[in-house]
Amino acid sequence: MTISEYNSCVDEYADNLYRFMLKQIGDSTSAKDLVQESYLKLWQKYEDVDYKKAKSYLFTTGYNKMIDNYRKNSRQELIQESHVKTHTHSEQYTDLSEILEEALDRLPEIQKTVIMLRDYEGYSYDEIGEITNLKASQVKVYIYRGRLKLKEYLVSVENIL
């Protein structure tokens, strides 16, 4: 990858990576730190990284760093309950979007991660597996289970409403 391509990666993927991190940990400062660390690592290896693989490299790096932080700190320290509503905006129907956000937060971390990578970034099972260090078949199962739970939650909330 050239310097110019590296800079293109900033333009093309920094926002995506930030959104992903923000959704995962809920704190914009920590999300920015993770984005910065991911790009720093990419910069250190930019000559060895293929431009076409750069996005996957960034997400893998960011994800692993997030897991490291996750292990170091307790989840309670990282997650701020109000983050989703405060920091994100979706074009989806507002009520449904909020319910979905809520449902997403109730999923096990791994299911949430793979669904976000699938929906927000459009990654294939293989690519998600590469990022999360899982097999594609495992990713698929997690996605299916996640969807099942999301649907159950949405239906139950809709019934209440």
Next chain:
Amino acid sequence: MKIDKNNYEAYILDYLEGALSEREREAVELFAYSHPELAIDLKEELPQLYSDEKTMDIDSLKKNLVWKEEEVSHLIIEFLEARIDGLELSFAAENRLTQWRDSFSEKYDVLFTALKKTYIQPNSQSDESLRAGLTSLPKDHDDFEIIAFLEGDLSALEHTAFKKAALSDSEKHLSIDNYKKTFLLPVIEELPSSFKNDLKQKQSSIIPIWLYRSMAAAAVVLFGFFFFNKLETIESNQTTDFSPRTQTTEEQLLEEVDETDNLTFRIIESEVDESNFIANTSIVEDPSNFHKTPASNPLFNEAVLTNMNKSYALLSSSSYQSNPINLAGDYLLEADHSQLAIHKAFDSDVLLDEQIAEENSAISPLELLRDAVLKRTGQDDEQSLAMSLVNKTAKKLSNEKEDFIVYEKSDEGKNGFKFKLGKFSVETIR
């Protein structure tokens, strides 16, 4: 519990996560043992936050699934308890319970009804609610089929069959709609541009060797020019008034448009003389006529590009000394202005320094230089300023030329044009 090649991955995950009962684990181990071709690794450590490490006990494997009332009872009670607590069964337990229900429906119903009666319901509404829950155990297969359909995981044949079935099944249709809602839509959240700029890395400036030579020569020439010019100026001031310099180089007309066609510009390339390191290209436009769009002429574009990219070369050459510059003010194209204005700056012994460039980075070169003329008149250290200008301009033009675009100024009709070079934005003036 029926594990097959279509669903075993889910059980393996549960196994690895430690979410299975002992019997379920045995069934998984049996399946793994019976299907060596799948190369199932039950000792695999999941990479995430899960770290269950259980060993495989092949010796204790059971071979056949037969009705086991004790186990089914246990699962039903687990289900009922979970419902009361508002919880869900584990995927495996739920799946196993469904299997029991589907495989031994009669026995299952009897047992289920009996066990249900052991629960004291606080009111009828809860009882109905519970009943509804009990009779609608999720059928994972159907759900997973819908998800597979939406995820695009079905084969073409399966896809068609599914769509056909869904058309006649309103319940399935509703379920599909519900699952559609689980797909997240993109969120709009962007990092501040300053943050992204900080992430970017600056490219090291590659200045061609000829430019160094040009600059070195320019330094010598400029030194000579300023030195001798000062002397000449002192002498001439004592005797005569200032008069424009005369052109000593020959001009080659590259293009001349028939005046009847309302030609608006001409492109002239000067002969390279000893004092010119690089061909001097200039553009002069007839201010009275804008009927033709300059940008539509490829020669014009090329000339503008050449002009801008090489303007630093003009600075580093001494050609300006011998080229008479007829400053036509606003009548000339801005692109030309920038070059001419640079000459003007030299003529006036006024040069552009870094501070002025920074302050005026968003305005056109012409305005920039006009500012320079106003602000820097009377500077004594022309030489260092001249070199500073040469360096800065060369750097700007060589690094930012990829941003150079020429396009028609559509909001002002076909007469004007506009271009951008790095931070500079320049457009024609009427």
